[in-house]
Amino acid sequence: MDIVFDHVMEKARKAKRAAEKMAGIPGAVRDSALHAMADAIMDNRAEIVAANAKDLEQSDRYGLSKAAVDRLTLNGSRIEGMAKGLREVAAFPDPVGIITTMVQRPSGIRVGKMTVPIGLIGFIYESRPNVTADAAGLVLKSGNAILLRGGKEAIHSNIVLASLLSEAAVSKGIPEGAVSIIEMTDREGVRHMVEAAGIVDLVIPRGGKGLIKTVVDLAKVPVIKHYEGNCHVFVDRTANQDDALNIIINAKTQRPGVCNAAEKLLVHSDIASAFLPRAARELLSRGVELRGCSRARALVPEMKEAVEEDWYTEYLDLILGVKVVDSVEEAVDHINMYSSKHTEAIVTSDVLSADYFVVRVDSSSVMVNASTRFSDGGEYGLGAEIGISTDKLHARGPMGVAELTTYKWIVYGDGAVRK
Amino acid sequence: MDIVFDHVMEKARKAKRAAEKMAGIPGAVRDSALHAMADAIMDNRAEIVAANAKDLEQSDRYGLSKAAVDRLTLNGSRIEGMAKGLREVAAFPDPVGIITTMVQRPSGIRVGKMTVPIGLIGFIYESRPNVTADAAGLVLKSGNAILLRGGKEAIHSNIVLASLLSEAAVSKGIPEGAVSIIEMTDREGVRHMVEAAGIVDLVIPRGGKGLIKTVVDLAKVPVIKHYEGNCHVFVDRTANQDDALNIIINAKTQRPGVCNAAEKLLVHSDIASAFLPRAARELLSRGVELRGCSRARALVPEMKEAVEEDWYTEYLDLILGVKVVDSVEEAVDHINMYSSKHTEAIVTSDVLSADYFVVRVDSSSVMVNASTRFSDGGEYGLGAEIGISTDKLHARGPMGVAELTTYKWIVYGDGAVRK
Numbered sequence: 001m002d003i004v005f006d007h008v009m010e011k012a013r014k015a016k017r018a019a020e021k022m023a024g025i026p027g028a029v030r031d032s033a034l035h036a037m038a039d040a041i042m043d044n045r046a047e048i049v050a051a052n053a054k055d056l057e058q059s060d061r062y063g064l065s066k067a068a069v070d071r072l073t074l075n076g077s078r079i080e081g082m083a084k085g086l087r088e089v090a091a092f093p094d095p096v097g098i099i100t101t102m103v104q105r106p107s108g109i110r111v112g113k114m115t116v117p118i119g120l121i122g123f124i125y126e127s128r129p130n131v132t133a134d135a136a137g138l139v140l141k142s143g144n145a146i147l148l149r150g151g152k153e154a155i156h157s158n159i160v161l162a163s164l165l166s167e168a169a170v171s172k173g174i175p176e177g178a179v180s181i182i183e184m185t186d187r188e189g190v191r192h193m194v195e196a197a198g199i200v201d202l203v204i205p206r207g208g209k210g211l212i213k214t215v216v217d218l219a220k221v222p223v224i225k226h227y228e229g230n231c232h233v234f235v236d237r238t239a240n241q242d243d244a245l246n247i248i249i250n251a252k253t254q255r256p257g258v259c260n261a262a263e264k265l266l267v268h269s270d271i272a273s274a275f276l277p278r279a280a281r282e283l284l285s286r287g288v289e290l291r292g293c294s295r296a297r298a299l300v301p302e303m304k305e306a307v308e309e310d311w312y313t314e315y316l317d318l319i320l321g322v323k324v325v326d327s328v329e330e331a332v333d334h335i336n337m338y339s340s341k342h343t344e345a346i347v348t349s350d351v352l353s354a355d356y357f358v359v360r361v362d363s364s365s366v367m368v369n370a371s372t373r374f375s376d377g378g379e380y381g382l383g384a385e386i387g388i389s390t391d392k393l394h395a396r397g398p399m400g401v402a403e404l405t406t407y408k409w410i411v412y413g414d415g416a417v418r419k
Numbered sequence: 420m421d422i423v424f425d426h427v428m429e430k431a432r433k434a435k436r437a438a439e440k441m442a443g444i445p446g447a448v449r450d451s452a453l454h455a456m457a458d459a460i461m462d463n464r465a466e467i468v469a470a471n472a473k474d475l476e477q478s479d480r481y482g483l484s485k486a487a488v489d490r491l492t493l494n495g496s497r498i499e500g501m502a503k504g505l506r507e508v509a510a511f512p513d514p515v516g517i518i519t520t521m522v523q524r525p526s527g528i529r530v531g532k533m534t535v536p537i538g539l540i541g542f543i544y545e546s547r548p549n550v551t552a553d554a555a556g557l558v559l560k561s562g563n564a565i566l567l568r569g570g571k572e573a574i575h576s577n578i579v580l581a582s583l584l585s586e587a588a589v590s591k592g593i594p595e596g597a598v599s600i601i602e603m604t605d606r607e608g609v610r611h612m613v614e615a616a617g618i619v620d621l622v623i624p625r626g627g628k629g630l631i632k633t634v635v636d637l638a639k640v641p642v643i644k645h646y647e648g649n650c651h652v653f654v655d656r657t658a659n660q661d662d663a664l665n666i667i668i669n670a671k672t673q674r675p676g677v678c679n680a681a682e683k684l685l686v687h688s689d690i691a692s693a694f695l696p697r698a699a700r701e702l703l704s705r706g707v708e709l710r711g712c713s714r715a716r717a718l719v720p721e722m723k724e725a726v727e728e729d730w731y732t733e734y735l736d737l738i739l740g741v742k743v744v745d746s747v748e749e750a751v752d753h754i755n756m757y758s759s760k761h762t763e764a765i766v767t768s769d770v771l772s773a774d775y776f777v778v779r780v781d782s783s784s785v786m787v788n789a790s791t792r793f794s795d796g797g798e799y800g801l802g803a804e805i806g807i808s809t810d811k812l813h814a815r816g817p818m819g820v821a822e823l824t825t826y827k828w829i830v831y832g833d834g835a836v837r838k
Contacts (some may be wrong), residue, residue, distance in 0.1 A: 054723070222810070246834060373836070393621060
């Protein structure tokens with residue numbers, strides 16, 4: 001008898017049954033559940049803070065860094081943030097049951113496509129307990145059920161949040177089990193969850209590279225990865241240099257610890273001697289460490305030497321790799337070779353360069369004369385996002401509630417048979 | 420040194436480089452390549468037949484059934500069929516580079532979505548060599564590259580076809596390697612191919628359950644399965660009985676060996692005593708073996724007894740499972756429990772029953788008063804299909820060229836930075 005396996009499978013099967021019932025729950029019921037969930041959070045702040053205090057007490061035991069303790073902490077404004085987020089999601093249009101196309105075929109049948117929930121979403125995350133509410137809100141809004149599996153560091157907070165959210169949802173008519181949490185944080189639990197083909201319809205892991213690699217290696221169910229962002233800004237020969245400077249400063253320094261921050265600057269050799277020293281001055285003065293190729297270092301002596309590994313690295317820090325290239329073609333080849341396929345930008349005045357870059361760069365977001373920092377569900381108009389997919393199938397880039405649906409074909413006849 | 424691994428990886432890496440270049444190949448070039456491929460097939464019929472003869476000579480050694488030998492055989496009409504298929508695909512509209520949405524956001528950026536090729540498609544198939552041309556045509560049309568891995572029974576035919584197709588495509592400007600075939604048919608080759616994460620972007624297996632299960636178990640790259648079709652027809656209380664009879668006869672007997680044939684008949688108890696004996700008479704007279712639940716057998720004594728396993732089984736033969744149910748709810752529960760989630764139909768005059776069935780049944784195609792046999796790319800207006808996905812993500816049901824594309828986000832600014 002394996003008690004972790006039994007625990008995960010019992011939770012998963014119950015959540016799956018809830019997912020099947022969710023297909024018939026109208027949008028108004030789902031929205032009223034989201035408001036009830038927000039109310040439950042606001043009405044039970046003391047209980048949430050008390051559970052969070054238990055997690056914080058144990059943070060030493062897990063050797064959490066100061067930043068990790070900060071992520072773990074649920075203070076008043078973070079609790080309000082969860083409630084506000086749920087009400088915002090409730091206000092989105094319903095993504096379920098949209099008939100996106102319907103045509104009459106020569107045979108006489110009418111054939112259409114209708115958006116439907118995916119089913120049971122397994123959501124695996126690390127130390128931010130507020131993600132419990134964000135993920136549950138997006139998943140319920142899109143008519144799915146969620147099976148949460150958070151990190152051990154936040155388990156007390158997560159269990160209290162999930163149970164408040166579940167109770168509130170059920171009180172408004174959401175099937176029991178639609179918001180479920182795996183309470184045992186043993187590592188094997190992740191394996192059992194991602195092996196549950198036929199029960200879990202999709203797994204979304206959010207966290208560090210180690211977690212995501214583990215999930216991908218073990219998974220027998222489909223996974224959409226939110227992997228890393230090794231994002232590039234390419235300053236073309238014809239770039240407006242003021243724009244280029246603003247964009248690289250914004251992309252690198254506005255919030256260096258997030259996945260849509262720029263990690264690499266590529267500069268066309270025709271403009272490098274004019275642009276690079278000026279850009280370097282501004283970046284260095286903002287505390288950015290520069291690591292360059294030999295041609296870049298010849299123009300900016302303060303630059304450290306970049307090694308091969310730098311071109312692959314997501315620093316998540318005030319560090320920037322810099323390389324001089326001789327053409328947009330070379331820039332695109334470099335990006336397609338080293339990028340994590342998240343977001344890349346070109347700064348250019350040349351419409352042919354822009355087109356070449358947009359068509360050839362194989363990343364989830366490709367930008368012309370804009371900062372990589374715009375790569376975000378809110379900025380794109382999706383509302384909240386459950387993640388930024390670096391995969392190519394089903395959903396690419398920011399994933400909002402629409403990306404948490406799939407479709408079915410619907411066919412209407414009048415007794416039609418195939419000839 | 421592992422020569423199978425080396426062979427697969429060399430082919431895959433070369434095909435991947437071709438896939439990267441394909442992103443920039445215009446639709447007109449892809450279409451002219453498809454016509455050149457059709458010409459190459461028609462001009463080299465003797466060579467194709469000679470290679471196929473070698474496979475047919477060996478078919479005894481592999482113990483192929485008569486049906487398998489038929490599938491393996493490339494005669495004049497099948498060869499013409501391949502060429503005709505390629506020309507039909509060339510005539511489809513280009514699915515690549517379509518900007519499906521573009522909006523201006525409050526920040527000033529314009530944000531859109533553009534359809535793009537997926538990249539390198541690994542296609543694993545069994546004994547039909549003509550599938551080589553069909554798959555290569557659909558994959559090139561959608562701007563992707565293909566890495567073919569066919570069965571050992573057809574390897575001589577497949578190699579000659581792939582080499583003719585590749586040469587013809589390259590002569591029109593398609594990058595070398597965009598049509599590639601794994602020439603070593605050792606079983607480990609499948610494993611190496613489906614483990615090649617970061618090189619192969621998507622694997623589509625077409626074949627028996629054993630092959631698909633092997634691929635899913637081993638895969639580290641995304642897989643879209645064309646699994647089985649355990650399709651249901653539910654005859655509701657208010658069904659027009661003539662329509663119901665036509666539909667079940669068509670769905671069961673028109674082509675019993677295909678995945679959209681009906682395998683199960685569910686009948687509402689209010690109509691069962693009137694409908695079932697009549698339907699049974701017609702089906703039995705067409706050679707259909709009936710296997711029923713006890714209530715169905717009480718009405719039709721000629722029926723054999725259905726056991727639990729029958730409800731899960733795709734017979735692909737003139738056999739039909741029959742069950743009496745008391746409501747549309749019970750029918751839907753039965754379907755969601757036992758179906759392979761391919762195609763299900765309801766025959767009814769009641770709009771509420773129809774709606775309930777359409778919304779609640781979790782299958783790729785859901786039909787009202789139409790035969791399950793319509794579940795097909797051609798009937799739906801997709802043109803040719805590369806398969807019928809029984810998965811829920813990315814593509815569901817018939818997969819045409821549009822389903823062989825994904826999208827990227829495209830963002831245009833005028834030097835925009837994030838506030």
